[in-house]
Amino acid sequence: MEPDLFTAAAEDRQEKDPSSSPLAVRMRPRTLDEVVGQQHLLKPGSPLRRLVGEGNGGPAGPSSVILWGPPGIGKTTLAYVVSKATNKRFVELSAITAGVKEVRAVIEGARRATGGYGKETVLFLDEIHRFSKAQQDSLLPAVENRWVTLIAATTENPYFSIISPLLSRSLLLTLESLTDDDLRGLLRRALADERGLGGAVTLPEEAEAHLLRIAGGDARRALTALEAAAGAALSKQEKEISLLTLEETVDRAAVKYDRDGDQHYDVASALIKSIRGSDVDAALHYLARMIEAGEDPRFIGRRLMISASEDIGLADPTALPTAVAAAQAVAMIGFPEAALILSHATIALALAPKSNAATLAISAAQEDVRNGLAGPVPAHLRDGHYKGAAKLGHAQGYVYPHDVPGGIAAQQYAPDAVRDKHYYRPTRYGAEARYADVVERVRERLGRTAGDGGSGRSEG
Incomplete structure (x- = not known):
């Protein structure tokens, strides 16, 4: 028998005894x-609305x-609603348990139903990405x-998991995660x-938040x-689902963490400071608290990306790509x-080895710019790709570094106001030690005198 989860008998039984x-x-x-x-998918005139026959023209849309x-x-749910709204048979298959044989049986049953008594069929195929190419071909x-x-x-991602012939014949609808509201x-x-x-x-506010x-x-x-x-509450003859009852039922303690309040920022701050302090166990503890509290994983991901540049930088150049x-x-x-x-x-x-040299470097440079230390761009660095540039002296005397042995041309790059500033002061930690040696040689080749580096400071 076809795996039809919503037969008339099942629906009648549900109507007579909903609690079943x-x-x-x-x-x-x-x-x-x-x-x-x-x-975003349910606006008037949307493909889903047209699929169920709403709007002008009656039922229409892709197959x-x-x-x-x-x-x-x-x-x-959306598949079921479509079948109910269009008065079609609803058949559900899961790609985990079904194969080509089951698919062909459903298709043959659909053809008989259409030809025998004019009843069209909605086939809902869950987790289609688990079907092989040959199994997906059988649907065409x-x-x-x-x-x-x-x-x-x-x-x-259907562009990677679904064959092109089927994808090109289908309407792709991207569903968004449900919000708390x-x-x-x-x-x-x-x-x-x-x-x-x-x-x-009833469900009080604190229990609702935990749920x-x-x-x-x-x-x-x-x-x-x-x-x-x-x-559980009714078995205790209680009319309210208390937080304690909810915790006992789902076997999960309520984490004190308000995604819009102090706990949100305090725990996020503790996570980053634990990473900065290289305490991997403390960092994992705060990460676990955020996960268990239902924090948005994208928020955590953004914080990790910032940490990779703010606290690690070039001490481990792989940190930012990892984050x-x-x-x-x-x-x-x-x-x-996502927890993994x-x-x-x-x-x-x-x-990872830590360095805040990149953080201090840009902070010092920004501080000088805010204080008016900018000045005109040296003439030989200005754009020379327009008529009249040469008459103004723009791009004249510029030395192309690739034409110089070693690839470093000894010419002034920074404006006069900051020509001797050393913003980047690399540490001797991790991979940044190599950059420390390189920047020292480059500055010497460029004839840069030792500068005060603005508000930056050396950590090495």
């Missing part, structure tokens, strides 16, 4: 207007849609001939709606935890796997 289904299923939206988040986004943000005839409306979901609205609807908990319990943190932007996880906590790679990776992956990437980067930065 999980809360996440009972609260599944019935129309696009009930969908939480994804407002294949690819939904790309992190887990728990409503990919299955059904898409091209419109035997099914294919809605495929993936958490991985999105989830808060969903939880409050579930508490009050008769399909949900029907006002049987939002542990949900991590995942609507399914939020509703599952709410249902379990509500059951950048981590920040890009967590933006693509999200929690829980952030740990990797945090450990690397904490154990």
Whole structure:
């Protein structure tokens, strides 16, 4: 039998006894207007609206849609809403367990349903990126001939994980992570709606905040935890889900961390200062607190990138590429796997040799500029690529360094006001020791006298 998760019998049973289904299923939206988040995809006239027949012209749109986004943000829900709104059969397959045989069986069933009693089919294929090229190829005839409306979901970049013929025949929709406001609205609807908990319990603000943190932007996880906590509270004959009950139910202590308050900045500051101090264990502790509190992994990634330049710099030239790679990776992956990437980067930065020479160098240069130490650009360095430049003396006498043995031309580069300033004062830590030797030789070759370096100072 086809794996149809929403047969008429199942729906009748749910209507007669709603409590027989999980809360996440009972609260599944019935129309696009009930969908939480994804407002960029739900505007009037959008492809999704047209797909369900809203607007002029009736049902219209592609026969294949690819939904790309992190887990728990409503990919299955959107597919189900499309099937309900268009009165089509809804069949769900998972690429984890299904193969070509199951796909062909669904397609054949869809053809029979269409020809036998005029009922079209929505095939929702979850985690399509797990299908091989040959398995994805098996979908092409059904898409091209419109035997099914294919809605495929993936958490991985479809340009890398889905074959080009299928991608070119599909409408690609990128889903965004749910915000706290999105989830808060969903939880409050579930508490009050008769399909949900029907006002049987309340959720105080501190418990709601904790629930939002542990949900991590995942609507399914939020509703599952709410249902379990509500059951625990009612078993105690309590009408309110206390923070203690919620902690006991989800087996996760509430971390004192307000993403908009002092704790947010205090813990983030402690993370960076622990990295700067090379205390890898303390850094990992603060990283764990931020992760467990539901901090945005992109925020952590940005802080690590800043730390790589501010506190490590050229003492370890690989620090910044490591931090950048981590920040890009967590933006693509999200929690829980992002914790591994952030740990990797945090450990690397904490154990790297430290130098703030780059930080001091730009600070000193900016301070001099603010104080008026700028002056005109030396004439031989000015642009000479326009008619009349030579008459003004611009670019005249400039020595092209590549024509000089050693590649260093002994000529003035800085304006007179700062010609003897030494802003960059490298340390002797890590790889920066090599730069210290190089900059000393270069300055000597350029005839630069020892300067005061503005407000910079040597750490070496």
